[in-house]
Structures are given as structure tokens and as C-alpha cells.
Amino acid sequence: MRVGVLGPLTVRAADGEPVNVTGAKARTLLVRLLVAPGRPVSEDRLVDALWGLRDAAPPVHPYGSLQGQVSRLRAALDRAEPGGAGRARLVHGEGGYRLRLEPGELDAERFTGLLARARSGAPTTERRVELLGAALELWSGEAYAGHTGDPAVRAAAGRLEEERLAAQEELLDLRVHLGEQHAVLGELDELVAAHPLRERLRAVQLRALYRAGRQADALAAYEELRGRLAGDLGLDPDPALTALRQAILRQAPDVERTFGPLTDSSPEPAPAA
Structure with a gap:
């Protein structure tokens, strides 16, 4: 089953x-x-x-x-x-x-299992990309679609959706690292539009734009985020993101070396009340 x-x-x-x-x-x-x-x-x-x-x-x-x-x-x-x-x-x-379900019968369980393998057991970047892609292919819509009126279901769906977004960030980051920046820019634009305050996602977008030869667009994306954080939350960008901006301004030949790989994903800050 x-x-x-x-x-x-x-x-x-x-x-x-x-x-x-x-x-x-x-x-x-x-x-x-x-x-x-x-x-x-x-x-x-x-x-x-x-x-x-x-x-x-x-x-x-x-x-x-x-x-x-x-x-x-x-x-x-x-x-x-x-x-x-x-x-x-x-x-x-x-x-x-x-x-009672057997291991692997629930798609949510297979999803989290593939993520765990990608994050801890994959020997190469290419294998991590493969595992993350397989995990994301399991999705066909919102988690528990049409059933999130129940608080317990809504909480479970929220956890899965956060894992999904984190996996998307990781996959796009890895693909940029592999030189596929041109191929992922469209997807990055869509995700940033949906999650404009998510700093890790913005970092991936900045890196992809810079590596695609679009330095001015990368800097403009940073400024757009900085304005949103200040206006909506009264916050400054994360220091690591600011360091990435400085690397782009200096036209650093390898922004990965300057900024470092992204390994963690924080939930998007909630809008101020």
C-alpha cells in the first residue's frame, strides 16, 4: 500500500x-x-x-x-x-x-528519508543533487491539501512545507555550485517572490546572478532585501549576506570561497504585528 x-x-x-x-x-x-x-x-x-x-x-x-x-x-x-x-x-x-504503516509506505516518510541521505550520506555533490531532486519530485501540491483546518494537521503540514523549501534552497545552491546558474534563475525568481524575506534563499539568488555575469542585478536584489527587512521587521541583513555583497562589489572570482557554502536554513521571519 x-x-x-x-x-x-x-x-x-x-x-x-x-x-x-x-x-x-x-x-x-x-x-x-x-x-x-x-x-x-x-x-x-x-x-x-x-x-x-x-x-x-x-x-x-x-x-x-x-x-x-x-x-x-x-x-x-x-x-x-x-x-x-x-x-x-x-x-x-x-x-x-x-x-500501522510499513517503512516507506507514506510519501512524507520517504521525503524526509531522502533528505537525510542527501545531507549526511551522499559522497558527491552530484549525488546530493540526485537525492534532493528525488525527494522534491514526491510533491504534487501543498502538504495535506484541503485538510489543514485541524490544528494538528496544519502543524504537520507546516513542518513539511518548511522542509520542502529548505530542500529547494539546498538543491538550487548545489546546482549553482555546479555551474548551472543560468538554468536556475527562473526558479529562484519565483521562490524569492513567494518568500521575499528569506535570507538564505536570497544568498543563493545573489550568487547565481553574480556567477551569471549580472553583478548589478545581484546588488539590486541585496538592496531590495535590505529595504524589506528594515521596513517590515526593523532588521539588518545577516552578516554573512552582507559579506557576500562585499565580495560581489569586489568582483571576487569565487564567491563560494568568500561566503562559504550554505548549510543551514532558517524559517522566514514572521511579519511584524
């Missing part, structure tokens, strides 16, 4: 055939269990996720209604793995319900 949350919710049988989980409540139940596969979720939390304060017409007997949604979800899982193996994945025990 394969389950996808890096985009619209999907369930597929082992042969790749899609399995329809009928009913919005059954899909909500599945998503809530997928936030922490293998760990129990209490019936109280599941009832709140399915109805809670957001439902205009909550059931008179919510725990009985929860049992009905559990049965519906088990039937869908059985279509993915016939013979009772599918329904056996949804277990009730001490602490509530839990969904």
Missing part, C-alpha cells in the same frame, strides 16, 4: 491502483491518523477532528458516529489490501486508534 500526503490525499494498492476513500469524514479520519502513523490518537481527539466546533451539525452520538467512520475507513483500506489485511492496519487499543 502507498499513501500520499504531499499534495492531495491519495491511497494506492501495491500495484499502483488508486483506492477511493469515500466520505469526507473518513478522509479526515485517515489524515488525522497519518499525522502520527503508528502512534495512537485518542477517541476524543478524533471526534474533535471530525466534528468539533467547526461542524454546523455535530452528531447526537459522536463516539458511535466515529465507529461508523472507522468502519468506512477500514473498508477502504481493505480495497487496498484485500483479505482483511487492509482493515487490520487500523488498530484500536490503549490510547485510541492507530494506523
Whole structure:
């Protein structure tokens, strides 16, 4: 069985055939269990996720209604793995319900596994690029798309989206290092437009512009970020980014040597209240 949350919710049988989980409540139940596969979720939390304060017409007997949604979800899982193996994945025990998945069956788990391999075990830059690219190809939209009304799901989606953006930054940085600056400038422009205060992303953009022979555009991008940080947050650019600007002003032959490789990614600062 394969389950996808890096985009619209999907369930597929082992042969790749899609399995329809009928009913919005059954899909909500599945998503809530997928936030922490293998760990129990209490019936109280599941009832709140399915109805809670957001439902205009909550059931008179919510725990009985929860049992009905559990049965519906088990039937869908059985279509993915016939013979009772599918329904056996949804277990009730001490602490509530839990969904048992095998390693690699959830795309979010494969994504984080590929990132870990790229960051710690890849022997070459080219191999890191390959692993990061494979991780990003797993995405088909926003994480847990259409199901982030639940705070627990929203938090899990936020963590995955941050990892996705960090992986994009790392991949683009590595491709610039490999001399592919012209090829990545369009993608960099789109990401910077979506995340204008993210300094690491700007550093990759500045480096790519400079290596593409566009020194003036690199300096203009720095000034645009500096103005935004000052106006929106009352902050100055990170010293490392300022050092990169100075290297570009000096027309340093190798900005990587001057600035150093980017290894960390900080979340984009929240707008001031």
C-alpha cells in the first residue's frame, strides 16, 4: 500500500491502483491518523477532528458516529489490501486508534528519508543533487491539501512545507555550485517572490546572478532585501549576506570561497504585528 500526503490525499494498492476513500469524514479520519502513523490518537481527539466546533451539525452520538467512520475507513483500506489485511492496519487499543504503516509506505516518510541521505550520506555533490531532486519530485501540491483546518494537521503540514523549501534552497545552491546558474534563475525568481524575506534563499539568488555575469542585478536584489527587512521587521541583513555583497562589489572570482557554502536554513521571519 502507498499513501500520499504531499499534495492531495491519495491511497494506492501495491500495484499502483488508486483506492477511493469515500466520505469526507473518513478522509479526515485517515489524515488525522497519518499525522502520527503508528502512534495512537485518542477517541476524543478524533471526534474533535471530525466534528468539533467547526461542524454546523455535530452528531447526537459522536463516539458511535466515529465507529461508523472507522468502519468506512477500514473498508477502504481493505480495497487496498484485500483479505482483511487492509482493515487490520487500523488498530484500536490503549490510547485510541492507530494506523500501522510499513517503512516507506507514506510519501512524507520517504521525503524526509531522502533528505537525510542527501545531507549526511551522499559522497558527491552530484549525488546530493540526485537525492534532493528525488525527494522534491514526491510533491504534487501543498502538504495535506484541503485538510489543514485541524490544528494538528496544519502543524504537520507546516513542518513539511518548511522542509520542502529548505530542500529547494539546498538543491538550487548545489546546482549553482555546479555551474548551472543560468538554468536556475527562473526558479529562484519565483521562490524569492513567494518568500521575499528569506535570507538564505536570497544568498543563493545573489550568487547565481553574480556567477551569471549580472553583478548589478545581484546588488539590486541585496538592496531590495535590505529595504524589506528594515521596513517590515526593523532588521539588518545577516552578516554573512552582507559579506557576500562585499565580495560581489569586489568582483571576487569565487564567491563560494568568500561566503562559504550554505548549510543551514532558517524559517522566514514572521511579519511584524
